[in-house]
Amino acid sequence: MxxxxxxxxxxxxxxxxxxxxxxxxxxxxxxxxxxxxxxxxxxxxxxxxxxxxxxxxxxxxxxxxxxxxxxxxxxxxxxKYSFPQIDDLMDQLRGASVFSKIDLRSSxxxxxxxxxxxxxxxxxxxxxIEGFSTKGAPLTPLTREEQSFIWTDAYERSFDELKKRLTTSPVLVLPNFGEPFDVCCDASHQGLGCVLMQNRKVVAYASRQLKNHDRNYLTHDLELAAIVFALKIWRHYLYGARFSVFSDHKCLKYLFGQKELNMRQRRWMEFLKDYDFQLMYHPGNANVVADALSRKSIHMSSMMVKELELVEKFRDLNLYEELAQDHISYGMITITSEFLRQVGLKQLQDVELVKLLGLLGTEKAVGFELGEDGILRFKGRICLPQDAELKRAVLEERHKSRLSIHPGMTTMYQDLKKNFWWSGMKREIAEYVAACLTYQKAKVEHQKPSGLMQQMEIPEWKWDSITMDFIVGLPRSARNSDAIWVIVDRLTKCAHFLPVNIKWSLEKLTQLYVREIIRLHGVPSSIISDRDPRFTSRFWQSLHQALGTKLKLSFAYHPQMDGQSERTIQSLEDLLRACVLDHLGSWEEVLSLVEFTYNNSFHASIGMAPFEALYGRRCRTPLCWYQDGESVVVGPELILQTTKKVKMIQERMKTAQSRQKSYADKRRKPLEFAEGEHVFLNVTPTSSVGRALRARKLTPRFVVPYQIIQPVGPVAYRLALPLSLSNLHDVFHVSQLRKYVHDPGHVVELDDVRVKENLTFEKLPVDVVDHKLKELRGKSIALVKVLWDATTGEATWEVEQQCRERYPFLFQSKSVFGDENSCCWGGCETLSLSLFLPSLALTLFHSQKSHFSFSLFYVW
Known part of the structure; x- marks a missing residue:
């Protein structure tokens, strides 16, 4: 065979x-x-x-x-072999009494x-083969498919030169596997560096730049990443041998004794256990070799250094030379003879400076002096006259040049006061910076968040007011669930966790809501939720209008309004994570246990467990098996005790809310706007195809100012949005707004943005300027070069098929857009849903004119 x-x-x-x-x-x-x-x-x-x-x-x-x-x-x-049927194999075992399996050892x-x-x-x-790398390295280009095998004099000279350098100047030594190795590692914010040594002689060098995700590592993880990088590179030298690792990060010396490690460190620890080494601390000033490999060298031409030295010498000698045009691009303020001449003329026209000229040498003009060039100075700094054009030229040069790039008020003041002085200088710089349109749109505020905490009314009774939200992105379970519907009572804090599929229709969600909430607790008077598309749909709103439930939706992009659901979701995720880790099962299988645990756990804001607050007694669990029974309370005494407990819960919630507000307001600042003012709108930028990272980082933090129509409560305002943003909810929390400082020189243009449901926007492309085909893994992919900004010429290569799907107007002679405000029901003409309650049936019809009619009747 x-x-x-x-x-x-x-x-x-x-x-x-x-x-x-x-x-x-x-x-x-x-x-x-x-x-x-x-x-x-x-x-x-x-x-x-x-x-x-x-x-x-x-x-x-x-x-x-x-x-x-x-x-x-x-x-x-x-x-190809077909597998036998398991049932047939089982039938063949009839009559057998001994079963065994055979495995062979080293067969x-x-x-x-x-x-x-x-x-x-x-x-x-x-x-x-000794010296193989020395002999074979020059021949490597000749082994490529596209390289013609022609031995020329250039190859011969290159080979001889390389051979000479390698034989006459041995920078690296060959490893001796009978002696121990030493590994020196270091990391910086530019890269990783490591050196393999024996007897203080270098065997090999290795370094690499940091990747994008590496730059998010903490210093401890970066230094550990350098060690992992070294061990992976030199595994063929270090595996199975005893060696030492030196690092200038002292905390790593105690790495193997740490009890709490993150997931990345645990993964690296498993890798390090394969090696036999001793981790030792090496001071940073002694770790110069690995440190140099991890640093990014900064290249500056010697000509540039000499020019900068000359400029400094000219300043010391009070000489003023006009710099070349290319130096202006670096943002240097040019002080020319023409500039000084204009300053001298304007100083003679300034009343205050003329008075100081007359007081030179007296106590009223201490620090002022007249230079040889006829310019008045204060402690060596040029005194600028009260001339708006002259001061604005200086401010714009220091604020809008390429080297400055819109600094803050403090930075700009400290830089300008080295060379200039004028009365009210600090105040005018602050006003100029605050009124800069680019600064207002691009700079982040390093201040307390705006808007004091607003408390919601405490409910009057149990399950009278509830909150709801969804947890999405969970692994799909065996029952096809991938989300959890979290519904919480605001008074008792009792919660229901309902497994759902995120693609379920509103009809199916409504049936679940009736079966699990209304059946057990009745119809609530109000529901608080975020602006999820399910909760803002006409169907959902009309349904609860018929049931008599008031929907209270949060402001746009302000989930803190429904803080109870958000906090409950945090606790739920922690319980689920711990339960799944302990029992190693599907999250849906343990969800009922998680709900039981949550409702029977002490809640700080009400001073008891939600179960006790809802039913007036503690839940019997295996932990309290010794409780034989409960006291029997009936009639008026039961009503009295229940009412008393509700009032006690309300008082405790008032105390908790007062404590929370006092704590939160210490870290916030009040901010109010008047009707008719203009404000910037803070949004979360999203990108187009293939531009996610750059757009998320570099898109302006605030879009063009909009007018305030009216205040909606103490911390929310309604804005006058343009037609392009008409599908957005026009009420925003004050934390999403920034005051617009008006300046007559501002030219405000509407940003070309496309707004999405989650209050994000994307920039629209202008045109397709080029096409090409790219081969990737044996497939041809059509690419198009998309122009995003005609003024700056910004363009990127994108996948043609994706662009056709997202931006069809780029590939048509005439753009045909649908109605953005069309009804979300599409072609649905009639929608009916029957909710069967113990004594109430509700039928909901959707007419062709997108209006709703209701038919209520009692079932006796």
Missing amino acids: EFSIDLVPGAGPVSVSPYRMAPAELVELKGQLEDLLEKQLVRPSVSPWGALVLLVKKKDGGSRLCVDYRQLNKLTIKN YHQIRVKEGDIPKTAFRTRRF
Whole structure:
């Protein structure tokens, strides 16, 4: 019996370079190869085929020699076998009484390979040739497919020069595997660097720049990442050997004794356990080699340095030279003879400065002096006259130049006061910076959040007022649920956690709401929720209008209004996470236990568990099994006790709310606007196709100012939004607004934005300017170059199919847009839903004119 390897027609030989191995692995590999050669199970080969070889650890601590034939398997003709029916196999076991399974130990090399297919099973291992890298490196370009194999004098000279440098100046030493290794590591905000050494001599260097996600690491994680990087790079040197690791981050010395680690550190710890090393602290001033590799060198031309030195010397000598045009692009304020001449003329026209000229040398003009150039100075600084044009030129040069880039008031004042002085200088700089349109739209406020905390009314009775929200993004369960509907009573804090599918229709959600909430607690008088599309739909609003329930939706982009649901969701997620980790089951299977635990846990704001607040007694659990029974309370006494407990809960909630408001207002500031004022609107920017990261970081924080129509409560305002934003809720919390400082020089243009339901916008493209095809993994992908800003020429390459789906107007001669305000029901003409309550049935009809009619009737 022989084993054959049949290949698909046209398949050619595949050969892959072998993996690098540690010295201990090479010794094991050599021993196993000699054993196989002695048994004549393998033989030396010159086959054009070549597979990889690797060693896999066995349970007994030994190593198993494995050959990676994945590339060969891709070229073989696959055999298809149908699986037998399990029921048929079970039927064949009738009458059997003894069942067993057989496994063989080290049962390999039992079937001979067909002679013609033996070359296909060839595998490669490394054989050490001293100086191979020195001899082979110059020939590497000649091994490329697109490179013609022509040996020229240039190759010869390059080879001789490289050989000479490597042989006459040995920067690196060859490793001696009989001596221990030392690894020095360091990290910075630019990159990672590490050095492999033996006897204080360098064996190898390694470094790399930080990736985008690496830049978010803390210093502790960055230094640890450098160690992991070094061990991965030099695994073939360090695996199976005892070595030392030096780091200038002292906290890493106690890494293996830490009890609390994040997920990233735990993953790295599992990797580090494969190595036998000692982690030692190395002071930063002694770790210069690895430190240099991790730092980004800053290149500055010597000509630039000399020019800057000359400028400083001119300033010291009070000489003023006009700088070249290219230096102005760096934002330097040019002080020319023409500028000084204008200052001198304007000083003679300024009444206050003329008075100071007459008082020079007296006590009333201390610090003022007249320079040789005829310019009045105060402590060496030029005195600017009260000339609006002259001061504005200085302010714009310092604030809007490319080197300055709109600094804040303090920074700008400290820079300008080194060279200039005028009366009221600090106040005018503050007013100028505050009125800068770009500064108002782009700069973040380093101040307390706006708007004092507003308390909501305490409910009068249990389940009279509720809150609701959704937890989305959960793993899909066996019952096809991927979200949780969280519904909480505002008085007793009792909660229901309902598993749902995020794609369920409103009809199905309403049926669930009736079955789980109205059936148990009745119809609430008010519901507080965020502006989820489900809660803002006409169907949902009309339904609760018929039931007599008032819907209270939060302000746009202000989830803090429904703080109770948000806090409950945090507790729910913590309980779910802990329960799933302990019991290793689906989250939906433990959701009922989580709801039981939450409702029977002490709640600080009401001073008891939600179950006790709802039913007037504690829930019987295995923890309190010794309670035989309860006191029987009936009639007026029951009503009295229930009413008394509700009042006690209300008093405790008032105390808790007062405490929360006092704590929150310490970290907030009051902010009020008048009707008719203009304010900036704070939004969350989103990007177009392929521009997510850049747009999220660089889009303005605030869009063009809008007028306030009227205040809605003490901390919310209604804005006059343009037609392009008509699908947005026009009431915003004060924390989402910024006061607009008007300036006559402002030219306010409406931003070309597309607003989404979650109060985000995206910039619309202008035109498609180019096309090209890109080959990726054997597929041709059509790309288009999209122009986003005609004034700046900003353009990016995007996938054509995605652009056609999102921006069809770019590929049409005439754009045809649908009505953005069309009804969300689409082509639905009639929608009916019946809610069957114990004594009430509600039928809801949707007419063709998008109005609703209701039919209420009692069922006796």
